Amino acid sequence: MKKISEKTINRLITYRQILNRLIYDGVESIFSHKLAELSGNTPAQVRRDLMVVGYNGTPVKGYRVDELEKSIGYFIDDPEGQKIAIIGLGNLGTSLLNYCYWRYPNISLLVAFDKDKDKIREDIYDCHIYHINLLEQVVKEEEITLAILSVPPAEAQSIADRLVNAGIKGIINYSSLHLNVPGHISYEEYDMLSSVQKIGYLTRNKLNLD
Amino acid sequence: MKKISEKTINRLITYRQILNRLIYDGVESIFSHKLAELSGNTPAQVRRDLMVVGYNGTPVKGYRVDELEKSIGYFIDDPEGQKIAIIGLGNLGTSLLNYCYWRYPNISLLVAFDKDKDKIREDIYDCHIYHINLLEQVVKEEEITLAILSVPPAEAQSIADRLVNAGIKGIINYSSLHLNVPGHISYEEYDMLSSVQKIGYLTRNKLNLD
DNA sequence: CTTTGTGAATTCGTTCACAGCA
DNA sequence: TGCTGTGAACGAATTCACAAAG
Secondary structure (H helix, E strand, O other): OOOOOHHHHHHHHHHHHHHHHHHHOOOOEEOHHHHHHHHOOOHHHHHHHHHOOOOOOEOOOEEEHHHHHHHHHHHHOOOOOEEEEEEOOOHHHHHHHHHOOOOOOOEEEEEEEEOOHHHOOOOEOOEEEEEHHHHHHHHHHOOOOEEEEOOOHHHHHHHHHHHHHOOOOEEEEOOOOOOOOOOOOEEEEOOHHHHHHHHHHHHHOOOOOO | OOOOOHHHHHHHHHHHHHHHHHHHOOOOEEOHHHHHHHHOOOHHHHHHHHHOOOOOOEOOOEEEHHHHHHHHHHHHOOOOOEEEEEEOOOHHHHHHHHHOOOOOOOEEEEEEEEOOHHHOOOOEOOEEEEEHHHHHHHHHHOOOOEEEEOOOHHHHHHHHHHHHHOOOOEEEEOOOOOOOOOOOOEEEEOOHHHHHHHHHHHHHOOOOOO
């Protein structure tokens, strides 16, 4: 299997979102140049990206919106499904929990953890809340493979280590601190302060991207 | 001036964060291979990145942590300072507001907007909250150049258009919908659901990155 | 005609490897 | 000696350009 770049994955996910909107709007088919315009890419880029998902359009009608969306789904999603946990129910974690009624069925949010006993209340949207002490136990028992880390910076590295020991496969880190995790763990970090700095730089150096 | 890639900017911002931590820990100097290890890059990559900020280390001691951090700051930050607004005080916007006591003095959060009159209460951390009707007026009067968009998807595009008309220069879009903005606007989007899909894909295709 | 799918060319980003330096 | 700074080599990603298809 050829190597697919991270950027291609990002774009495929964007296409998918756009296609879902088009399905909602009742659009049936689309040309690469239109999908390029909607996503802020070139038509050649779009066609090159779509090669990896193995769905073929036709010169006369372009791509069937619904079938293309399905094909991207086959490519991105885990057919077995995966389970994800949120660690840390501060401001950010709670809004993630409220915000994230998952639109994609292949990844389910079932559990959350916090160290504060007051936060351990009844389920929210079928999501059960545990004390952080039970982290390893629940991750193993429930076979959770993904974790969203929204704990204070000071605790982030030690929680990450515990997750890795418990056998987690992927971590998204919102703790605004760069963490070190072993190479076999998929790791993503996102920090809003970094984004703010970046957009500030970009506005002054019209290095425009999209 | 040479073209600096987006990836280089991202890495510089990561280095900066690491350096700030090192300053806090009292570390005085650092070699490229150590900074590489802490940031998950190669030493050559680090040295190449640092070329653009114009700070020179010495072979014997490496880089002075405090001076390097300052140099990255000169490169990234706007010397005049910039003002940023948060639009939409739902779950996400509110947590952004609470979370974002800005650590970097060159970008100040002064105003927020919401369409719900109940949300228009007293200032939070010096941040004044306005009704969305006043968007254009306040953006112009206060000379706000950056906006964080955390409104529901259905309203995102129209608010973005209004911001552009009001003369905004950069937008960070957290509305989980891809938007179209004119080419002269710096634009960044981040969607947590996209990240979750991506990390799910990555765990199954150990295309590890860092 | 117009548009897809894709080799080939090109541009962009990373790594190598070594001269120069303290 | 061990490191930095950087031209040169390499590899990855994007764009070009055209054959094939309806």
